[in-house]
Amino acid sequence: MNRKRYPIWLAIPGLLIYITIFVIPTFASFYFSMTTWNLKTAVFTGTENFRTFFTMTSTRAALINTAIYAVVTCSAKVIFGLLIARYVCSGIRSGNYLKIVIFSPTLLGNVVIGTAFQSVLEPTGIVNQALSAAGISAVRFLTDKSVALAACCAIDIWKGMGTAVIIFVAGLSAIPQDYYEASAIDGATDLKKFTKITLPLIVPTVNTVLTLSLIGGLRDYDLIYTLTGGGPGYSTEVIGSVVYKLFSRGSYGLATAGNVILFAIVSVIVFPLNSFVGKWEERL
């Protein structure tokens, strides 16, 4: 009865596209990552690509930068996102305005954001004009090895904050107001309300924002690529940009090994994180 009423062919078009374009290439990547490959013929070379990937200067820098980039942008989005969302929800008049403005960068393409910030952060750009008015000497934000990665993180946080705030606002609005009213009768302070009511009940939402921004931070590279192209030197190279560069110069096997490493990192971090935060949520 079940089978006849819901014949599987209705799901076939969707599954066919997904399996052909996403699932099969994912499985194929494990094999191709162990080959020297020109898209037509693949010669099996075992773990050589992985050894190369971990020894090349550019790829090693990329592994470290990816970790920094993901952790910094993710924690900033979670912490500031929650604080801003709480402020937006605190019954202020400009709440709606703040939501709309903070979210607006999310709608722009990364190429457009990259273009805009490149000129804003130029040594003679408006940020440095403001700094020099304050008597601070010019900072080469995107071309100085010591600050370029930090600048990229800041721009990604600027862009992604909107999403975090919007999700947190929804999470906060889902907390029943009665809890706050009851605790107010019991004489709870604002700080107590935040730590004893808001924080425990917002854990599922924190989980969502944390997972989303961590995945994004680990695998997205296009904003960085348009801002710095991975430079200066290898100072803003991340796994995604390295894979793209290896792809464009035809090192398909090595690039796929980079992809598999990224796959492993994302899986190893995100899957346990989800169950860990899930358990924490149950305990509370």
Add this chain to the structure above:
Amino acid sequence: MVRKRSLLSKILEVIIVLVTVITHWIIFYFAIITSGKEKADAARLTLELPEKWNFLENYTYVLQYQNGALLKAFRNSMILTVSAILILVLAAASTAYLLQRRTGTIRAISNKLILAGLIVPAAVIPTYWMLDRLHIANTLMGLIAVEVATLFPFATMLYKGYVATIPVEIDEAAIIDGCGPFSLFWRVIFPMVKPITATVVILRSIVVYNDFQNPLYYMSGSGSQTVQLFVFSLKSAWTTDYGHLFAAAIIVSMPIIILYLFLNKKILEGMTAGAVKG
């Protein structure tokens, strides 16, 4: 819950609103005035108004550049966005409905594969290899397929969650009325999942239109471009020509900005679909 607000908190609010002027409005303002400046004026990168108002000249130049390459890229982006979203909505809704209603092994395996697709990064070069074997590498069709496959897991999860709230009794009633499996989906279920369709259409259109990573891999080798690829190529062609560069960036962002002006409430609501329980 209305609370009397202190003067201090009102002052703080004004300060915070003013901060957004620095963090957001100045950059938008800078982009707009720069797009109306002549080359030398724009290269000074100041916040001053244009010496000579050059908006019309800059925008016409950008639109006519390389025999209207921007308009061609725009047409490609429109075909890409509309086709990918159309296929995505139909594919995800039907698959979600089937997987939600059925029991058995196929369902269990498909669910696992779709959940994993939410998390793991795409294997880009094997995907390119697959497109090559299907003879759609470096074509708009190949890119459409990639966009659908990339967005498929999340859209399917959204639809599945919603289909779960539709009682099976509705299916039964429709069958008694003589609905076959296809018309049950198309004429009964699909109209009922409209809220999710609206969310997917609005939000994922923006994502596809703005996408840069996928076109970079799967379209760079072709003669045609999407708007994002086009702006990226202008970025290296016009390194110091900020007036024209910003005019191009603004033209390209215009459709989304207009969409946001009219639909900001819907877009913000849609963002949280599937993100928050309850």
